[in-house]
Amino acid sequence: MNQKLKSYTAQTYIAYALIAPAAIYIILIVAWPLLETIRLSFTNSSLAGEDYVGLENYQKMFSSKKFNGIVTRTFVWMFFSVSLKLIIGLIGAVLLNANLKGRSIFRVLVMPPWVVPIAIGMLGWLWLYNGYFGIIAGVGMRTGILDGPFGFLAYKQSAFISTIIADVWVGTPMVTVFFLAAMQGVPRDLYEAAYCDGASRWDRFFKITLPQITPVIITMSLLSAIWTFNSFEIIWILTEGGPRGSTTTLIIDTYKQALGNYKFGRGAARAVVVMILLMLFAGFYLALLARINKKISHE
Amino acid sequence: MNKYNPFEKILIYFGIFVFMTFILLPFVEMFYASLRPLDHLFRSPYQFYSDDLSFWAYQEMWNTVPMLGRYIFNSFFLASCVAILTLIFVIPAAYAYARFKFPAKNTSLYLLLAINMFSGAVILIPLYKLLRTLGLLNSYQSMIIPGVAFLIPTSIWLLKSYFEKIPIDLEEAAFVDGASRVQILRHIIAPLSTPGLVVVGIYAFIGAYAQQFLFAITFNQKKEYMPIPTGLYEFIGYQSVKWNEMMAAALVGMLPVLLLFIFLQKYIVEGLTAGAVKN
Numbered sequence: 028m029n030q031k032l033k034s035y036t037a038q039t040y041i042a043y044a045l046i047a048p049a050a051i052y053i054i055l056i057v058a059w060p061l062l063e064t065i066r067l068s069f070t071n072s073s074l075a076g077e078d079y080v081g082l083e084n085y086q087k088m089f090s091s092k093k094f095n096g097i098v099t100r101t102f103v104w105m106f107f108s109v110s111l112k113l114i115i116g117l118i119g120a121v122l123l124n125a126n127l128k129g130r131s132i133f134r135v136l137v138m139p140p141w142v143v144p145i146a147i148g149m150l151g152w153l154w155l156y157n158g159y160f161g162i163i164a165g166v167g168m169r170t171g172i173l174d175g176p177f178g179f180l181a182y183k184q185s186a187f188i189s190t191i192i193a194d195v196w197v198g199t200p201m202v203t204v205f206f207l208a209a210m211q212g213v214p215r216d217l218y219e220a221a222y223c224d225g226a227s228r229w230d231r232f233f234k235i236t237l238p239q240i241t242p243v244i245i246t247m248s249l250l251s252a253i254w255t256f257n258s259f260e261i262i263w264i265l266t267e268g269g270p271r272g273s274t275t276t277l278i279i280d281t282y283k284q285a286l287g288n289y290k291f292g293r294g295a296a297r298a299v300v301v302m303i304l305l306m307l308f309a310g311f312y313l314a315l316l317a318r319i320n321k322k323i324s325h326e
Numbered sequence: 327m328n329k330y331n332p333f334e335k336i337l338i339y340f341g342i343f344v345f346m347t348f349i350l351l352p353f354v355e356m357f358y359a360s361l362r363p364l365d366h367l368f369r370s371p372y373q374f375y376s377d378d379l380s381f382w383a384y385q386e387m388w389n390t391v392p393m394l395g396r397y398i399f400n401s402f403f404l405a406s407c408v409a410i411l412t413l414i415f416v417i418p419a420a421y422a423y424a425r426f427k428f429p430a431k432n433t434s435l436y437l438l439l440a441i442n443m444f445s446g447a448v449i450l451i452p453l454y455k456l457l458r459t460l461g462l463l464n465s466y467q468s469m470i471i472p473g474v475a476f477l478i479p480t481s482i483w484l485l486k487s488y489f490e491k492i493p494i495d496l497e498e499a500a501f502v503d504g505a506s507r508v509q510i511l512r513h514i515i516a517p518l519s520t521p522g523l524v525v526v527g528i529y530a531f532i533g534a535y536a537q538q539f540l541f542a543i544t545f546n547q548k549k550e551y552m553p554i555p556t557g558l559y560e561f562i563g564y565q566s567v568k569w570n571e572m573m574a575a576a577l578v579g580m581l582p583v584l585l586l587f588i589f590l591q592k593y594i595v596e597g598l599t600a601g602a603v604k605n
Contacts, residue, residue: 041507042426045418046434049478052415056475057441060449060456067451115345122341127330133342135588137349138595142532142587143580146539146555150576151352154359154569162355165372176370200349204595257445260539278447286544291451298448305448309440316436 061302067295074289084296093272094280098300101256101276104191108255111195113248116202121232123203124210134207141200149264152193156180156265183273186266190274194261198254202247209243210236242319249312253305277301353577360384360574367569384578387571390561393549394575397557401535401579404466404553408473408534409527415474416481416526421515423482424489425497438479446472446540457545468545469553473537477530484529488522489515525593532583532594554579 068084070077088094123133140148155161158178167173179189213236221231259278262268268275268283275283281301285294330338359367361379388394422428423435453472454463462468492515500510538553546552558579561572587594 039426039428042422042428045422045426049415049419049482050434053438053441053475053478056453056472057444057449060452061444063452063455064449115348118341119345122338122345125330125338127335127338133346135591136346138587138591139353139584140349142536142583144536144539144555144583147558147576147580148352150558150572151356154573155352155355159370160367160372160569162351162372165370165374168371196348196352208595253443257443257447259445259447278445282447282450285451286454291455295451298451301448302444305443306440309443312443313436313440316439 064295064298064302067291068299070292070295072291072295077292080292084292088293088296088300094297097272097275097277097280100273101278104187104274104276105252105255108191108194108198108258109248109251111191112198112202112251112255113244115195115199116206116247117244119199119203120206120210123207134204137200137203139200140196141204145197145260146264148197149193149261152189152196152265153180156189180266181270183270186270186274190262190265193265194255194258197258197261198251202251205243205247206240209240213239245315246312246319249308249315253308253312256301256304256308277304356573356577360570360577362570364568364570368566383568383570383574387561387568387575387578390568390571391557391575393552393557393560394554396550397552397554398579400466400551400557401538401553401555402582404469404473404538405531405534407466407470408477409530411470411474412477412481412530412534413523413527415478416485417523419478420482420485421489423486425494435483438482442476442479446476446537450540450544454544464546464548464551466551469538469541469551472541472545473534476537477533480533481526481530485522485526488519488526491522492518521593525590528586528590529594532587535583 067077069079069081071080071083119137123130123137155163156179158164158181159176161179163179164173164177167177168175177185179185217235217239218231221235226234257278258276259282262274262276262279263282266274268279277297278301281294281297284290284297288294360383361381362376363378363380363382366373366376366378391397423431449472457463457468457471462471496514496518497510500514501507505513539555542553542556549557554575558572558576561568561575
């Protein structure tokens with residue numbers, strides 16, 4: 028009888044059969060295209076056909092000043108966006124963690140930017156950023172900060188900042204919700220003990236809450252780095268990478284090369300760079316997760 | 327210890343107010359703009375006050391963009407197809423991960439997480455060529471096929487944790503008593519996992535609804551298959567933008583996902599945070 032019970036969870040062929048459909052789907056629609064992208068990056072593939080061209084796409088790409096500018100810009104854009112998401116998310120989580128009336132409503136009200144389709148939310152931002160009729164320009168003009176209409180998406184620097192703010196808006200709710208979940212997971216008795224020892228609220232935050240949620244802060248910074256790096260729709264809708272390339276990140280450039288000009292080879296070479304960077308991020312993230320899990324299981 | 331003095335209370339509420347303003351301002355402005363007549367919107371500098379607010383834009387938008395209803399239907403249709411297909415692929419896989427021990431189990435689970443980190447943009451070129459060869463460009467399928475692939479990984483993780491909550495003893499007892507695997511599936515697992523399936527299905531629906539834009543602008547040029555996130559851009563005309571109607575349509579377009587999410591946010595957030603933070 029025991030033998031029979033053992034066989035219930037040990038029949039690996041059944042497990043593989045159950046996983047097969049999903050695995051085959053992922054291999055066809057994700058894994059194969061990834062490999063195919065690498066192959067295409069060594070060709071001059073276009074709608075007309077393709078020839079093997081060796082490293083030409085890569086040579087051209089890395090020797091172009093424009094491309095190097097795009098890589099730098101991507102990281103600067105990412106740095107500001109991720110830092111802001113983490114800082115605002117942490118502050119938001121602390122505020123919503125306070126034991127006050129209405130907090131459960133606020134916790135639901137944080138989420139809309141996260142759930143609503145980005146492409147639809149960005150219509151709201153297009154209106155807010157409108158240089159003549161938008162509320163931001165309006166407040167600026169009425170307070171005298173702006174001396175006339177100002178198109179936030181029409182100038183290099185302001186477009187760069189505006190796209191970051193919109194990206195922070197989309198990304199902050201998730202960071203907040205995850206930080207909140209982590210804060211709720213901190214054992215109550217730690218706080219009670221500290222309170223009895225006379226620790227101030229400030230002390231309790233820096234000596235208990237912050238160290239306790241550090242693993243989550245680290246995971247979230249990596250995850251939001253990955254998602255921010257992948258961010259496409261926000262920039263595409265607000266500026267299409269303009270004005271004069273000032274908001275063109277790697278993802279936008281890849282898309283433009285590949286599907287704007289149908290230069291699949293060149294686009295694929297850029298996609299490979301994106302892929303390598305993403306694999307580095309993913310590697311970090313998974314290694315970190317494995318370490319955190321080990322630590323938890325040892326304790 | 328959780329008592330705040332009045333000064334602290336005011337400070338915290340003020341902080342929450344500033345934070346919420348940032349989060350909700352776009353929605354509030356969209357709603358306000360949708361209620362105002364167009365000539366009030368086209369005043370510079372911005373007027374904070376309008377006296378003749380109305381829901382007129384919500385009627386007129388259907389005339390300005392005659393296909394609007396079709397776009398909303400398309401969005402629903404696409405998201406439903408993606409959610410159902412995702413469930414079909416994910417249910418057996420998640421069950422296997424929750425119940426069986428087999429080689430490469432953990433490695434493959436982490437590989438799934440890694441897939442989540444690739445944006446669709448990286449694989450668009452081969453997918454475009456594949457869909458073109460199959461003659462599927464400009465069709466519903468061109469948006470459904472890639473959509474499912476990107477929802478499978480998270481859905482497997484979510485559903486796996488639901489299956490794990492069902493005590494295995496029930497199944498084992500039935501198995502020892504001679505029940506077949508099919509009987510166990512029908513009489514024990516199916517009824518007990520229904521709530522989990524509903525939550526994962528709705529997660530997939532919301533995800534599918536949200537990710538339509540990229541695949542729609544890349545793989546589909548035909549108006550009759552367009553989902554609402556791309557269809558909304560038709561309000562941007564050659565002469566001027568009918569902002570009030572566009573905002574009205576945008577709000578109508580986001581309402582279904584918002585309602586579903588608010589209704590089920592507790593379960594979805596629980597599942598997601600447990601998956602990514604603790605594993």
